[in-house]
Amino acid sequence: MRPSACIRECVARAGVRRWSSIIAIGILALGMITAGVAVLALLNRSLVSGATDTASAKARNVAAALAAGGPVAEPALTATPGETAAVQILDAGGRVVRSSAELAGEPPILTGLPPAGGEAVATVALPLGQNNAEYRVVAVSSAGYTVVAAQSLEGARTAVARLAVLLVAAAVPLLALAWLAVHLALGAALGPVEAMRRTVAEVSMTDLAVRVPVPRAQDEIQRLASTLNAMLARLASAQAAQRRFVADASHELRSPLSTITATLDLAARHPGRITMAELVDINGAEAARLGELVDDLLVLARTDDGSDAPPAADVDLDDVVRAEAIRLKSIGGLTIEARVRPARIRGNAAQVARAVRNLTENAREHAESTVRLVCRREGRLAVVEVSDDGAGVPAAERSHVFGRFVRLDAERDRGHGGAGLGLAIVAGIAARHGGRAQCLAPPPGRHGAFFRVEFPAAEEDPGAAAARVADETPD
Template sequence: MSAVWTRLGVRIRTTVVAVAAVAAAIVVAGAAVVLLLGWSLDRSTTEDARSAGRQVAHEIAREGARELTGADVASSGDSASVLQVLDAQGQVITADPALAGLPPLTPVRPAPGHEVVETVSVTVNGSGEDYRLVSAGVAGPGGPYTVVSARSLAPVTEALTRLSLLFAAAALPLLAISALTVYRAVGSALRPVERMRRTVSEITTRDLERRVDVPPGRDEVQRLAVTLNSMLDRLASAQGAQRRFVSDASHELRSPVNTVVTALEVAEHHPEAMSKDELVAVVSRETSRLRELVDDLLLLARTDDATDHPPSGEVDLDDLARAEAERARATVGPKVEIRTEPVKVTGNAAQLRRAIRNLVDNAREHAAERIRVCTRAEGTTAVVEVSDDGPGVPAADRDRIFERFVRRDDARHHGAPGTGGSAGLGLAIVAGIAARHGGSAECTDSTDPVYPGAAFRIRLPSRRQP
């Protein structure tokens, strides 16, 4: 049933729901009107019966019932209203001619001054109907007496039936009008959505500059158009970034390949210009560079792939930072200062180690004499900071430096060996790994006068300690 309902479409489903709501409103309103009218007619019937019986009761109270005849209590020939007068033993003294020969209509005998209202079925003129009975006790000469005034409820039932049929007859055109109105209104409301759909269906990867028309008004359709245009902007931006990435990657891959090809051609055509050992050295160096570049590109692709889920667990970030700092300290280069506080995060240890290593190698490449590696906790954030006393990074380049294949023309344009930095990928890998772990990477000026260069930080959500 749910599958069939889903296949009906928004327009038909909305129309069905609206018509059902209107039908429910008509039913509720009709029932309320019928009930109120029935209550009003019921009270009116009771009052009419009471009023007819009260007139006879006044006459009996003055003169008694012995002189009363059927003509005195008879209605104007309408069997809808009839009376009986009973004596103290419950015998019929006089009655409306329509009730001639019938026993008492009710067994109740109210005391003088009291009355009893009830509904009974009475056969009058061969036809059985429900009557509203008002039985009143009367004290008079020769009494007491009981005056039973009966009023037919058939007119009430007939009026309510006619009103119900009238509501039912009026409901059909109302529902039809409601269905047509809602169907057309929903179609009109969805018309801009259909235009958006056609526009989006015509947009291809070669034409991402088109945008959908934004309708006037601040409603869901207008917000949908804005969202679609925003999505198209992101797609166009992503496509441009992808094209630039492919172009830059092709350029970077072409460089070592061209070097190898050139060396091979020189060795083939001019063997006296390059020895075998020199050829092997060139090919080995460029092949190593090519392998590192491919590895970095694959790592960047994995950081961008939301479906890739590497093993994750608790990681001591301070242990990783200390290990990378010790590795840098063991090599010839700047002095390395280590300041680590215990911080734990959740993530992939290999990727986090790679990010910290890239920062450390980048600092070693550009430091004058010293670098510093530290970890600390800032509230619920774990921070790894690598500072150096190098030339620093201008404020205009601090965001751009984390983009892929970005090179600068100053003293910090060279990358660190083995980090992908020579191709401008080292810091891009750092940013990608940080984002993959729910954090971020940033570059600022160091606030320590001993390390006046750049300060690179990785911020990650810290793991809660039990």
């Protein structure tokens, strides 16, 4: 295999796994991002809530001291170790009366003061320290004063940022491990599919005996492998039947062509050995046989081709059988027994007539004295039965008699019937009309061949059917 072809095959082989892995990792990444954002939001909310509680407690403590009427101690305005808080005390006019050292000389950090006994909460950027930082500010109004306490959010923001970095750092290897696991799992799951693909790619029309490996797991892959093997088996069976058909057709076509060629060669080399009348009779008979064989092959090809659908219409099956009974009686030489009752089907009249004609011709050829024709309706079926009192069909051959080029004669020559396509045509026409053809054991007390063809019956008004024909056609 050329390198470029190998690369294309590898790319095609890895395509499913690659895209499946990308989709799986994308879903996992989206889930991790969503979970991370939720965790960070909850942490930030918790830390901001803690800062608010700290500022509120600071402001309320100072407000309680003011309400008691005593002086506010300096430590109450100073941040305790571990906290970053600042306090302002405002009078009723909103002027700063006193503040912690961090806010000395600064204007009020909160302009919107709460009503008496109320509380206001806001997040404000204050110029404390080297940079402006966010503070959680709580204002409490009590005893004519407003105490404003500010708690820094720098610790909260730092904690959230560090956790985000940790989550990202942990997510990268986790995603890599997940991608590897998904890739390996998909490779193991799609391995049987790849084995089936390679096997099917190696199948050729000259060798359909190859079968794909069937996994032991009872899953969709196992059912796919079984379906592929069943399809290969059907293809192999169809191929074998086609080869037999071609071989038999070649044999049947070669016989009349050989006769015509031989007689023409004899007439050309030895003009006195055969007369013109004999030449015309022999070659005319062989040409007629050749034409019949070609017509039969065309009919079989049409019955096999499901796309070649002839126009369908209501067909009175009883009229077709009655016409065949009349034709057989006109030929003479045999007793024709016919019992014909109303039966209508939906189909192609010419094909149905061809099927009935083939059955009656087969019976006439093998009958000793009597041919029986029956047509009737049985529930949802329209049935035609044709039997004779000849040698019959051996039980072992009844399932094969509708095969192509099948003849029960000991010799395959022109003196023993046709080419063996008549009953195959009957079976093909019946199948194309949704029915079936059968060769059954004769009824008790009778001998000979017994054929039965079933068609789906068309809906028909019983009164109209009774008025159209009699219950039984006289012999």
